[in-house]
Amino acid sequence: MNIGQASKASGVSTKMIRYYESIGLVRPADRTDSNYRSFGPCEVNELRFIRRARNLGFSVEEIGKLLSLWRDRERPSREVKAIAQSHVADLDARIAEMQAMADTLRELARCCAGDERPDCPILADLAEA
Amino acid sequence: MNIGQASKASGVSTKMIRYYESIGLVRPADRTDSNYRSFGPCEVNELRFIRRARNLGFSVEEIGKLLSLWRDRERPSREVKAIAQSHVADLDARIAEMQAMADTLRELARCCAGDERPDCPILADLAEA
DNA sequence: GATAGACCTTCCAGTCATGGGAAGGTCAAG
DNA sequence: CTTGACCTTCCCATGACTGGAAGGTCTATC
Numbered sequence: 138m139n140i141g142q143a144s145k146a147s148g149v150s151t152k153m154i155r156y157y158e159s160i161g162l163v164r165p166a167d168r169t170d171s172n173y174r175s176f177g178p179c180e181v182n183e184l185r186f187i188r189r190a191r192n193l194g195f196s197v198e199e200i201g202k203l204l205s206l207w208r209d210r211e212r213p214s215r216e217v218k219a220i221a222q223s224h225v226a227d228l229d230a231r232i233a234e235m236q237a238m239a240d241t242l243r244e245l246a247r248c249c250a251g252d253e254r255p256d257c258p259i260l261a262d263l264a265e266a
Numbered sequence: 267m268n269i270g271q272a273s274k275a276s277g278v279s280t281k282m283i284r285y286y287e288s289i290g291l292v293r294p295a296d297r298t299d300s301n302y303r304s305f306g307p308c309e310v311n312e313l314r315f316i317r318r319a320r321n322l323g324f325s326v327e328e329i330g331k332l333l334s335l336w337r338d339r340e341r342p343s344r345e346v347k348a349i350a351q352s353h354v355a356d357l358d359a360r361i362a363e364m365q366a367m368a369d370t371l372r373e374l375a376r377c378c379a380g381d382e383r384p385d386c387p388i389l390a391d392l393a394e395a
Numbered sequence: 396g397a398t399a400g401a402c403c404t405t406c407c408a409g410t411c412a413t414g415g416g417a418a419g420g421t422c423a424a425g
Numbered sequence: 426c427t428t429g430a431c432c433t434t435c436c437c438a439t440g441a442c443t444g445g446a447a448g449g450t451c452t453a454t455c
Contacts, residue, residue: 141431151432152414171421173432182393189392194367197412207389217388218380221371228368232361238323239357242350251347259346260336263318264311270402280403281443289441300450302403326441396455403450410443421432 140166143176147184154184162187162201195224269295272305276313283313291316291330324353 144151154174157163163183166174176184186207190200202220206212248258273280283303286292292312295303305313315336319329331349335341377387 139432150413153412155434156413171432173421186392189395191412192367193371193392194364203389203392206386207393210384212384212386213382214378214384214386214388215380215382217386218375218378221375221378221388225368225371225375228364228371232364232368235323235357235361235364238321239354239361242322242354242357246347246350246354249343249347249350251344253342253344255339255341255343257335257341257343257346259343259350260332263315263322263332264336266318268403279443282441284405285442300403302450320441398455399453401451401453404448405446407446408444410441411439413439415436415438417435417437419433422430423428424430425426425428 138176138181139169140174140176143174143181143184146181148188149184157184157187157197160197162197162204193224194228195220199224267305267310268298269303269305272303272310272313275310277317278313286313286316286326289326291326291333322353323357324349328353 138146140151140154143149144154147154149157154163158165163180166176166180169175183204186204187200190203195203199220203217206217206220242259245259245262250256267275269280269283272278273283276283278286283292283295287294292309295305295309298304312333315333316329319332324332328349332346335346335349371388374388374391379385
């Protein structure tokens with residue numbers, strides 16, 4: 138399986154596969170005689186794992202930890218849960234922050250006529266708040 | 267007023283003031299004989315405006331539009347409202363995305379014993395979903 | 396007037412995860 | 426044997442910053 142096929146099978150772009158290898162997130166792939174990367178089902182599974190973790194918003198650093206726990210059949214689930222929970226806390230904090238922004242802006246927009254007149258509470262707020 | 271004082275008065279770091287100037291978000295500041303930037307109350311107000319807009323999550327590009335509308339006393343509030351509403355929609359979309367991630371992870375973590383045993387629904391999900 | 400240290404200047408590099416593209420090697424089908 | 430679809434490495438760009446080096450300037454004190 139070359140990199141293009143591994144990409145299709147895993148849903149990770151070829152660019153990203155090379156990048157993950159370059160930063161050490163995955164082990165360097167085997168090479169064919171002509172220096173092409175060669176992937177087996179095991180490597181493709183790892184790439185899929187990475188893609189799913191990215192879809193859940195984990196950083197590459199967190200994924201590194203999750204991967205090594207995944208590879209370790211003796212890992213305590215406690216460690217995985219801790220990473221997940223800290224990530225959830227992180228997500229929640231960012232959600233709350235953005236929610237506050239959206240609420241403020243919605244309120245300002247609600248008070249804005251939104252017509253041809255220049256009076257605008259949104260700009261007034263940005264200028265003087 | 268030199269850049270350090272303008273920074274304190276506006277809450278925008280000196281690095282950022284220079285950056286905003288370099289990308290053309292604000293007009294190049296006047297210079298003293300010794301080539302120091304010189305700011306008046308008007309420029310400081312613009313910087314404050316920018317800081318508040320950033321706090322509401324507007325991108326630099328959006329802030330550029332807001333600034334030029336702010337400078338234009340004849341602007342129709344419609345245009346400002348449109349920018350604000352499109353930004354709110356953007357925020358809402360990102361919030362929904364992160365909320366979905368957080369919900370999924372919370373559910374997975376809830377099902378994870380989080381003890382010394384290796385069985386972990388979080389890793390199982392990442393590996394097989 | 397010398398010196399210290401707190402400013403200022405420009406420029407260059409790094410962050411994070413990713414995409415784009417150039418220059419060149421390899422492979423399979425026609 | 427050519428074509429075109431792969432692959433390789435390399436560097437560059439993104440957005441919105443932060444950090445630092447090298448060097449000029451200002452102000453206060455000795």
